[in-house]
Amino acid sequence: MASEAKSKPLVVITGASSGIGEACARSFSQAGHPLLLIARRLDRLEALKLPNTICSQVDVTDRPKLIEAIEKAVEKYGPVDCLVNNAGVMLLGKVQTQKPEEWQRMFDVNLMGVLNGTHAVLPSMIERRTGTIVNISSIAGRKTLPDHAVYCGTKFAVHAFTEQIREEVAQYDVRLVNIAPGVVETELLSHSTDKKIVDDYKVWKANMGQPMESEDISRCIMFAYEQPQRVCIREILVCPTRQDK
Amino acid sequence: MSNKGLVVITGASSGIGEAAARSFSQAGHPLLLLARRLERLEALKLPNTICEKVDVTDRDQIKSAVEKAEKQYGPVDCLVNNAGVMLLGQCDTQDPKEWEQMVQVNIMGVLNGIHVVLAGMKTRRHGTIINVSSVAGRKTFPNHAVYCGTKFSVHAFTEQIREEAASYDVRFINIAPGVVETELLSHTTSTKIVDDYKQWKKEMSQPLESEDVANSIMFAYQQPQRVCIREIVLCPTRQDK
Numbered sequence: 347m348a349s350e351a352k353s354k355p356l357v358v359i360t361g362a363s364s365g366i367g368e369a370c371a372r373s374f375s376q377a378g379h380p381l382l383l384i385a386r387r388l389d390r391l392e393a394l395k396l397p398n399t400i401c402s403q404v405d406v407t408d409r410p411k412l413i414e415a416i417e418k419a420v421e422k423y424g425p426v427d428c429l430v431n432n433a434g435v436m437l438l439g440k441v442q443t444q445k446p447e448e449w450q451r452m453f454d455v456n457l458m459g460v461l462n463g464t465h466a467v468l469p470s471m472i473e474r475r476t477g478t479i480v481n482i483s484s485i486a487g488r489k490t491l492p493d494h495a496v497y498c499g500t501k502f503a504v505h506a507f508t509e510q511i512r513e514e515v516a517q518y519d520v521r522l523v524n525i526a527p528g529v530v531e532t533e534l535l536s537h538s539t540d541k542k543i544v545d546d547y548k549v550w551k552a553n554m555g556q557p558m559e560s561e562d563i564s565r566c567i568m569f570a571y572e573q574p575q576r577v578c579i580r581e582i583l584v585c586p587t588r589q590d591k
Numbered sequence: 592m593s594n595k596g597l598v599v600i601t602g603a604s605s606g607i608g609e610a611a612a613r614s615f616s617q618a619g620h621p622l623l624l625l626a627r628r629l630e631r632l633e634a635l636k637l638p639n640t641i642c643e644k645v646d647v648t649d650r651d652q653i654k655s656a657v658e659k660a661e662k663q664y665g666p667v668d669c670l671v672n673n674a675g676v677m678l679l680g681q682c683d684t685q686d687p688k689e690w691e692q693m694v695q696v697n698i699m700g701v702l703n704g705i706h707v708v709l710a711g712m713k714t715r716r717h718g719t720i721i722n723v724s725s726v727a728g729r730k731t732f733p734n735h736a737v738y739c740g741t742k743f744s745v746h747a748f749t750e751q752i753r754e755e756a757a758s759y760d761v762r763f764i765n766i767a768p769g770v771v772e773t774e775l776l777s778h779t780t781s782t783k784i785v786d787d788y789k790q791w792k793k794e795m796s797q798p799l800e801s802e803d804v805a806n807s808i809m810f811a812y813q814q815p816q817r818v819c820i821r822e823i824v825l826c827p828t829r830q831d832k
Binding site (some may be wrong): 513514521555566578582584586588591 | 799820832
């Protein structure tokens with residue numbers, strides 16, 4: 347019902363087809379928000395069957411398509427109150443043997459994808475003097491980890507530009523939030539192409555007893571978002587208790 | 592008799608420590624409250640609470656107080672190292688005694704608390720230590736040079752101790768607030784610096800309330816024990832730096 351949807355504002359979530367993005371979509375929907383869900387796998391978005399939700403097949407590296415999808419959602423549900431830049435890719439490797447195409451992909455998605463989303467929504471948030479951008483970074487944006495060299499490079503970048511942008515828009519009551527999880531049980535590991543590294547990661551994960559669930563992260567995202575607009579949670583670092591690094 | 596674990600809070604006589612005391616009490620925990628101003632602790636009139644006059648720079652005082660509380664309420668489940676002092680200044684003119692005081696309270700005071708409770712937590716394979724640091728433990732600010740030094744230090748040793756305690760299921764949490772409306776500013780001795788700070792605060796329109804920080808402390812603590820929120824940085828939205 348469009349009139350019910352208008353009581354809570356529009357939330358945009360990238361990479362909503364699985365993992366943290368999917369958990370977020372469910373949480374925001376539960377809280378009554380209309381949603382724009384962005385991912386490459388449209389069927390997965392539609393399978394969530396969330397009410398008052400537009401599903402758009404978009405790769406976050408395609409800026410014009412991302413802008414178009416957001417404009418279409420804004421026409422229907424009003425301005426974007428929260429953007430969750432969640433789409434990301436983790437391709438582990440040893441730099442001397444890893445395919446440089448894998449580094450390029452990580453920069454495109456983890457850096458440019460986040461900046462594209464930010465670029466699409468920030469001017470309106472500044473004008474309206476309200477809004478929140480939540481960037482799903484990683485503990486790898488704060489510490490370096492084995493086989494994560496270039497992934498860390500992308501996530502340290504996210505932490506850095508998020509903080510500087512935040513400083514610049516603070517006066518407009520716009521909030522930027524870095525969420526930095528450790529090991530979460532999602533599809534993220536499945537894209538790494540080095541089998542030994544994947545096996546080593548799985549051993550590391552097993553030593554932790556229990557990785558986190560996507561819902562553990564979406565709970566942090568909701569906590570940050572639902573603070574009064576005058577409170578900006580700039581960063582939450584959250585990991586399995588037994589994750590040492 | 593509560594089945595909630597004992598929570599120890601330092602610097603509970605005002606500000607964030609007081610707000611944390613109220614929150615944990617509301618959630619049903621027995622408390623040990625430590626501060627130099629005993630009358631302020633007792634004035635909170637919280638149930639199942641022991642109030643002890645303790646200066647956190649005195650490790651033996653902390654130890655005695657914790658032993659007394661554990662006899663009554665069982666082992667410490669959570670320690671909130673909140674006591675801290677912020678003495679702003681310019682390093683060429685500031686009295687070096689002010690630096691010594693910050694190092695003693697903000698660094699040694701926190702380490703003293705950890706030293707008293709950590710072995711027990713590791714033996715029991717359970718526990719949480721929450722260090723109230725500051726955004727000044729992540730970034731540098733005008734007039735905050737040595738304060739930043741102490742808070743960067745807290746961030747550093749908290750993270751390393753956390754790594755070492757992780758395999759024992761003990762959690763370490765850094766809470767790093769920006770400007771909060773508390774007594775903290777009142778101890779700075781330079782009038783000009785205090786005035787400048789108040790001007791900065793006004794530009795933010797609204798500083799944080801102690802309760803905002805207590806909410807973050809409770810959120811972190813109340814995660815399942817398998818989830819460690821290692822750090823929360825929270826500031827007024829309009830605080831630029």
